[in-house]
Amino acid sequence: MNEQQRLFFAQAQSDYRVLQLLRSRGEPACQVLHYLQMSTEKLARAYLWKQDDAKRSHAAFSKFLRSIAGDDRVRFELGYTRRDQWDAKLDGIASLAASVQQLAPDLAGDGPNPEYPWPPDHPGHAPVEFEFPVWEELQKSNGRVLLDFLDKLFVHAPRCF
Amino acid sequence: MSDPHQLAQQAGSLDDQQWRVFLDDLSKARSQRGRSTVGELPRNANRDQVAAWIARKHLAVDPGIADVLYLPKDAPEREIRLVEANTLLTALSDEEVTPVDFGLNIEGLNFKLLVLDVTPDQWKAIVEGRSQLPPGWILDGNQRFGYPSA
Numbered sequence: 134m135n136e137q138q139r140l141f142f143a144q145a146q147s148d149y150r151v152l153q154l155l156r157s158r159g160e161p162a163c164q165v166l167h168y169l170q171m172s173t174e175k176l177a178r179a180y181l182w183k184q185d186d187a188k189r190s191h192a193a194f195s196k197f198l199r200s201i202a203g204d205d206r207v208r209f210e211l212g213y214t215r216r217d218q219w220d221a222k223l224d225g226i227a228s229l230a231a232s233v234q235q236l237a238p239d240l241a242g243d244g245p246n247p248e249y250p251w252p253p254d255h256p257g258h259a260p261v262e263f264e265f266p267v268w269e270e271l272q273k274s275n276g277r278v279l280l281d282f283l284d285k286l287f288v289h290a291p292r293c294f
Numbered sequence: 295m296s297d298p299h300q301l302a303q304q305a306g307s308l309d310d311q312q313w314r315v316f317l318d319d320l321s322k323a324r325s326q327r328g329r330s331t332v333g334e335l336p337r338n339a340n341r342d343q344v345a346a347w348i349a350r351k352h353l354a355v356d357p358g359i360a361d362v363l364y365l366p367k368d369a370p371e372r373e374i375r376l377v378e379a380n381t382l383l384t385a386l387s388d389e390e391v392t393p394v395d396f397g398l399n400i401e402g403l404n405f406k407l408l409v410l411d412v413t414p415d416q417w418k419a420i421v422e423g424r425s426q427l428p429p430g431w432i433l434d435g436n437q438r439f440g441y442p443s444a
Contacts, residue, residue, distance in 0.1 A: 183397060192358050192380065192382035195355070195357065195358055195359075196356065198355045198356060199352045199355055200396050202348075202352070202355055203397075203398045203399065203407060204397060204399045204400075205399050205400050205401045217334065220334075220351075223355050224355060227354065227356070227357070228357065231356070231357040234382075240382060244314055245314060
């Protein structure tokens with residue numbers, strides 16, 4: 134990792150630890166989702182700084198998935214010796230990953246985000262009172278697959294980013 | 295099933311909560327449709343085959359990507375040039391639009407992958423010839439990958 138990667142990864146790790154703490158304590162979904170969105174964005178930026186390409190927009194996590202789809206170093210480090218299994222894994226989490234990414238207020242627009250009441254110009258909902266569809270998805274098998282994949286990424290990133 | 299116009303009209307009458315659920319489900323359906331068209335990367339694939347596989351892969355794993363152009367003409371033999379319309383990209387000035395080396399690293403292949411991520415407006419300008427591509431990149435002989443034809 135170069136210095137920019139190390140900095141983003143350190144912050145992503147810290148965010149991810151807070152996410153795990155909040156989950157274990159049963160804190161509101163919006164708080165867990167907030168840290169999930171932030172940790173995945175920073176993890177993605179840690180990878181993208183390899184190519185000095187982490188400065189544009191909050192849509193970093195999907196770009197990260199696009200990039201590692203063609204990076205066998207990451208694939209092998211995470212233990213996927215067969216390409217078809219790697220492809221299936223990335224395909225399987227892509228939609229949920231995009232939903233997590235979309236939680237960033239800049240991308241959510243007038244829609245739900247885990248930080249601020251919305252819509253910004255005339256708030257009608259508070260995150261802490263809202264039932265996020267993405268939260269329900271995370272409780273299902275596909276959500277567990279995504280979280281397990283993130284666990285692996287945080288363990289192996291220092292050796293393959 | 296309703297035709298696409300009827301579906302759009304029905305969707306337009308949903309309340310906010312239903313609308314968000316609808317968009318989430320639509321995104322999943324879109325990814326599912328993309329997955330079915332990616333296929334496997336052929337052994338000893340040539341540049342065109344690798345480019346096509348990557349283009350479809352990017353469409354499948356990133357719901358922000360709406361269209362991909364592959365620009366093979368005049369590119370170095372081992373270089374793959376893609377322009378990708380990204381609906382989630384923040385608009386920047388033309389000066390800041392530069393291709394990025396995606397660090398393609400696939401066992402047995404030796405290609406450099408350069409991706410120019412652009413907003414839909416920038417994409418339109420490029421396709422209509424109103425916007426400059428990076429030096430040496432030309433539209434002639436391009437291949438387009440996108441929905442629903444990909």
